[in-house]
Amino acid sequence: MATTMTMAKALNEGLRRAMEKNPKVLLMGEDIGRLGGVFRITDGLQKDFGEDRVIDSPLAESAIVGTAVGLAIRGYRAVCEIQFDGFVYPAFDQIVSQVAKLHKRSDGAYNMAMVIRIPFQGGIGAIEHHSESPEPYFAQTAGLRVVSCSTPNDAYWMIQQSIECDDPIIFCEPKSRYWEKGEVDLETPPAGLFDAVVRREGTDVTLVGYGASMKTALRAAETAAVEGTSIEVIDARSIAPLDIEVMAKSLEKTGRVVVVQESPHTASIGSEIISELTQRCFYSLKAPGLRVSGYHVPYPPTRIEEDYRPTVDRILDAVDRVMGFES
């Protein structure tokens, strides 16, 4: 059975289904109950599941995550909503020193099963701290897993798969895509939580992205096709760990790779992808791997954010460079 819905609705339905299946699943965050969250992702859930399971919290991110740790020790699975990407940093210690490490510190006695949902990336014309890409910080931390959805179908399934996972998940939601509709298959998940998928097949260049960048990447591939360049587009989906096999298989075919991401490129997910692919596919490479990223500046005022975020033109420029590379 398939139905069409927005990513916001798909997340809402995914959360609802997870809560119906497992009474230990709780939602916690600022303004998520009566208001339904600033993006309405949890709309109606407090009414249906009660204030004990959909918890309107005081305004303190470290406490949202820190109390989720205690709930996890007690056997609950909290889904924490961080209102915006730039607000996650007050919880940084709880995430990297507690959530990530307590399974190890307890010799496996604690499972830190929880999901920390972060609406991330830009594109909504917001003020500062509402458009950032913090995922590289978390990808670097052992003990965490980081995923991102790019379609309503993935949103519906990946949120449920994340809640079922016994490890803590940083769940990055591309907020600029919340209101776009897509088909959701209510019966069968599209892939495993940590699988990358090929969104468009091609033969000349492998273009890897995740989250909001996927839409831009697919547009770039369409434009390139008109110009005669065949781009294979891969949605990484899992940022940590990376499903590098799917990317390597593609690169062995194309010999060229471009990664698109909104974070600055230093020590980024794109850096890791290109490093891993270079190591695995060195003799298949026809050009050095390139990253199309945000610039190494604080996220700019959003009147100029579209010149910061990767655009179709910047992706095509990178595609031209890898296509024109001569060894």
Place this chain on the structure above:
Amino acid sequence: MIDEELVQLLTPEGERVENSEYESTLNGDEIFSFYRDMVIIRRLCNESTSLQRQGQLALWAPIQGQEAAQIGAGRALAPMDFTFPTYREHGIAWCRGVPPENMLRLFRAVSNGGWDPQKYRHSVPTVVLGSQTLHAVGYAMGIQRDGAEEAAMAFFGDGASSQGDVLEAFVWAASFNAPVVFFCQNNQWGISTPSTVQSKIPLYHRAHGFGFPGVRVDGNDVLAVYEVTKRALDSARVGGGPTLIEAYTYRIGAHTTSDDPTRYRIDAEVEVWKHRDPVERVKALLVREYKVKNADFDDVAAEADTMALKLREDVLAMSRPDPITMFDNAYASPHPLIEEGRREMIELGISGGEL
């Protein structure tokens, strides 16, 4: 001596004190067993300090002076309560049944934890101080949702009382009326920083601003600590909400074996507090009121020595873990980078594990 609102049931000389709100409910056998616990934990601490000085431990965090605070609080707990310690709660760990050798695994640097926290209902040590108070509140919120008559207890000190996490924990505990007791051992020093730098008001006064009761108890009086803690736990378990207990005490020893307190505090201050010794005052009471004989005290000392000897043997027997164990429990479910690391370690011959 400190504050007219200080709850004290026993003077430093071991004389009983009338208190309008609290009275001791313990009989002579129980008080003797508290004495025993304090002597054993002090012996454990001294043995551990020696082990560190002999190069057998990477570090040790002494608790001398704080035995009454920890044994009084630890003995007030019910079996199903759950405690969230720092790295200095050896007395609480003892009361929870954690084997002494397990307490030293962290300090021997063979583990980041040391015991099964679910088995003993005593969480693993917290080194980033303050974070554990939020874990206790979250756990308490779980207790509420389970409808259980249990409580969580968070331990921290005067230093960590300045951490944002502790203050957030106060806010949350109050907002959700969580069954949690905050037990602050004000031992006067956060390494070299006096508690007067952490707070311009008595720490227990802070609770009032958050909307729940705060009590200052003589942390060197095990009878008072027990009664104050028991009442706070009893209240939390039946929906009475959180309490902040400030156990006013003193860290006689160094912050850790890496510290040199002579650089920042004067001997005279330490001497004043040595006269308020938590073990001696109970002993005085036991002799005067319950006619406990020297032979009984000698038995406890002998038991403590036996424990210390076994502890030493156990610690020396803790060998370097196989490096491949670093990959255990990094994640709960299979992870490609864990498999990759494990494989590399075996291929390089660093570990004798099997592929």
